[in-house]
Amino acid sequence: MTTARRSDATRAAILEAARERFASDGYDRATIRSIARDAGIDPSMVMRYYGNKEGLFAAASEIELNLPELGGLPARHVGAVLVTHFLERWERDDVLTGLLRVGVTNEAGAERMRAIFAQQLGPVTRGVCPDPAEAPRRAALVASQILGMALTRYVLRLPPVVEMTPEEIVAWLGPTVQRYLTAEAP
Amino acid sequence: MTTARRSDATRAAILEAARERFASDGYDRATIRSIARDAGIDPSMVMRYYGNKEGLFAAASEIELNLPELGGLPARHVGAVLVTHFLERWERDDVLTGLLRVGVTNEAGAERMRAIFAQQLGPVTRGVCPDPAEAPRRAALVASQILGMALTRYVLRLPPVVEMTPEEIVAWLGPTVQRYLTAEAP
């Protein structure tokens, strides 16, 4: 294991400031200078520890969705469970919002987003959909609805979406996700 | 009426170049200089005709969704019709993709997006959903799925979504939109 470094606190401060700035400003407007200011250090420290701006973003956008195992629960609940989980994940911190913002304007961000959904959402769907060969497609359909909700609620802030309670969102979106996962292919 | 100006061709060239750049690069990376280069004129002409970068974006993002009237057709087809229409609209040109890109990183873009969906999608839903008072919420749910599809297909380019044919997308998303519009509130 790697031993603790004296600079660990600084590294963490940079990473936290970076996540917030990327989330609220997007890749271009989140400047290294502003991130350094938030972290209370010099911009050159960012370069020293993360190489360059792309490296910083790569480090700041490492994400674990921590999706639940869907295998053990009644098949007709997986939609609601999945929507609930994503909603909580999105409300807890703004890393995912940041990733969404950056994924839209930056190819590295888009690639990161593709990887996360392929590696973390894909496997979970494999166990619950009728034909495993169709798992990627069904996961992508789920992603389209989940990300659309995140986009309209946390980024574009369409008023009717913002005003809905989490319970209402689960009630509306749960059956949709459910159908994308388990229904016969149309 | 305003008479034709000698500079109309230049104005149009600027607008077309701006739409393409905003669509492919987003607001920040779409520079006035690159737009002027594409249009074959000097950057200062952009300032003369559109005031500043924000004015140029406002002019470049005027959009007519041209949504069909849903009142006249069988209630159980409105979902498929709506999805088909949006899909065609999105494939025809990249103005909507551009608006989506800009709406994510730029507050003016987000406001434009909110206005378009409120003014153009809202009224259409009013005629087909059970309780007119719920029309905005149902329109927003529809927007969440439609925009999520656009996001994953045209911006993030999730491979399984890109590979789907328009017919397959309509078959999967049509019932979802249908339910958001016409089903009983859960």
Add this chain to the structure above:
DNA sequence: ATGGAATGTCAACGCCCGTTGGCCTACAGT
């Protein structure tokens, strides 16, 4: 034909960016 407005070019401005390299400072291993 001519004066003036419309159209367009050119060079420059001030600003902020990512990034670099040099220089102090303070700690840790010996």
Add this chain to the structure above:
DNA sequence: ACTGTAGGCCAACGGGCGTTGACATTCCAT
């Protein structure tokens, strides 16, 4: 106690940006 090294700051660089104002050209109404 001494020294090497990691941590940190500072000043500067080259470059691209949005924007501006002075100047040249073209066209049209008179």
